[in-house]
Each structure stands twice: as structure tokens, then as C-alpha cells.
């Protein structure tokens with residue numbers, strides 16, 4: 673972690689545990705890794721993947737995950753807060769079922785993500801030598817806009833998700849300026865409903881080498897009235913937990929953000945990013961426990 677990281681509130685709000693089809697890490701392993709990376713708060717966001725019957729998690733998985741989160745959370749009390757989340761995928765394809773999931777969800781936090789534009793087919797798995805990436809991205813944003821205005825999510829997940837696979841396969845990075853109108857509509861819907869978006873750092877670990885969404889779009893989100901924002905690594909293994917979080921938070925700071933949002937029982941709670949009180953306390957200009965004022 674950078675020196676600066678010690679003075680920031682660090683949270684990782686997108687992590688998959690072994691209750692997701694594509695991860696094997698236990699909640700205890702995640703918690704340990706998060707602590708080592710300086711995180712103060714994390715959310716376990718296992719998949720509930722609609723329109724993908726082979727992959728989807730279900731109520732049983734979420735229930736088991738919740739149990740494990742409570743047990744591990746008790747062991748890490750005072751050191752790390754662990755929230756119960758879910759990544760609800762593909763509400764664009766199964767809107768009724770998605771709304772039902774949101775209504776019945778008893779955890780803390782819901783990421784609404786689009787992975788598929790058609791049932792059973794993740795856009796990451798297309799062969800981009802055969803698919804018009806620019807058109808696909810346009811359609812993808814239409815699907816995101818659809819859930820942005822209708823689903824009861826807390827944040828929209830990785831809204832530029834296809835960029836990762838497109839760049840991985842072709843080396844091409846699509847120019848986001850072409851899609852500004854679509855992004856503006858998404859951000860206005862998000863901000864108008866008091867919802868949020870996430871900065872997903874997984875793109876930094878791929879050939880793309882960028883945040884999802886990147887700086888220019890985060891700036892646009894802010895200018896559209898966007899307030900709530902979370903940061904998440906989308907880790908599926910312990911070495912990726914907390915990865916890129918400092919970088920994402922630093923980017924938000926340079927764009928004028930002073931708070932990151934965390935969630936408890938679906939309620940957004942803004943947390944100051946910079947802990948000026950701790951800085952003052954350590955240099956002797958403040959008294960008392962630095963934690964008291966946060």
C-alpha cells in the first residue's frame with residue numbers, strides 16, 4: 673500500500689467467495705487478505721446470475737454465505753467490517769425475477785450488473801474477430817440504461833465491462849467519447865434515483881489496464897449529479913482482494929470526491945475518504961482517539 677493509503681478510508685465492495693461458481697476463496701481467506709491490504713470494510717458480493725442457469729447462485733448459496741460472513745465477521749470484530757452483498761446479474765433479461773430478488777434480499781448491498789445480452793452467453797465469451805465491438809458496446813449500454821432506471825440496485829457494477837474482453841482479444845480500446853450520450857442518460861437515472869455506481873478495479877489487472885469506468889466517465893458521472901460511489905476489486909482469489917483500491921480512491925480524490933459510500937441494510941452511508949483527524953492526531957495537533965471523529 674502507498675503511504676497515502678494509510679490516510680484513506682479503504683473499502684473493497686466487490687468480492688466473490690466460494691459461494692460463487694467462479695471462486696474458491698473462503699470468507700476467512702478474503703477477510704485475512706483484506707486486512708493485510710489495509711481495508712477497513714468489505715462486502716462479499718456473490719453471484720446471482722439470472723438467464724444463465726448453469727452459473728447462477730441461489731437462495732441456498734446466499735444463505736450459506738451469510739452464515740459464514742457472520743461467523744468470520746465476529747472473529748474480525750474491531751478490525752474489519754464485512755457486509756453481505758450480492759451481484760445480481762442480467763436483470764435486463766429477467767426483469768420480473770430480478771425485482772423479486774431485490775425485494776426479498778435481506779443483506780446489506782446489491783450490485784446490479786449486466787454480463788449477458790442474450791441468455792446463457794456472457795459478452796466476455798464472444799469472439800471479437802466475428803463481432804462488431806462498437807455495436808455490441810452500444811447495445812450493452814442500452815441494457816445498463818434499462819436496469820439503471822428500473823431495478824432496485826444500490827450500485828451499477830462495472831458499467832464498461834465489455835472493454836476488458838474486447839481489449840484482451842483484439843488489443844483495441846474503444847473510444848468512450850462516442851457513447852457519451854448513453855452514459856449521460858445512465859448517470860442521470862442513477863443520480864436521480866439516489867443510487868450509485870462502482871469503480872471496478874479488475875480492468876487494471878487485464879491488458880486493458882484501466883478502471884471500469886475510467887476517469888473521464890467518473891468525471892461525467894459527477895457532473896450529472898452522481899454522489900454515491902463504491903470501489904471494488906471483483907476479486908475471485910485472495911491475491912486480488914483490495915487490488916487497485918488505493919489507485920481508484922486516489923483517482924476519485926483528484927476528481928473532487930471527498931466521500932465513498934458504504935452500505936448497511938441497503939442504506940447508503942457516506943464515509944470521508946481522507947482522515948485529516950488521524951493526520952492531525954499523529955502530528956500532535958489533536959487530542960483523543962483519532963478514530964472517535966470518523
Ligand SMILES: [Zn+2]
Nearest residue numbers: 759785829830
Ligand atoms: Zn460482474
Ligand SMILES: [Zn+2]
Nearest residue numbers: 686688759906
Ligand atoms: Zn463480480
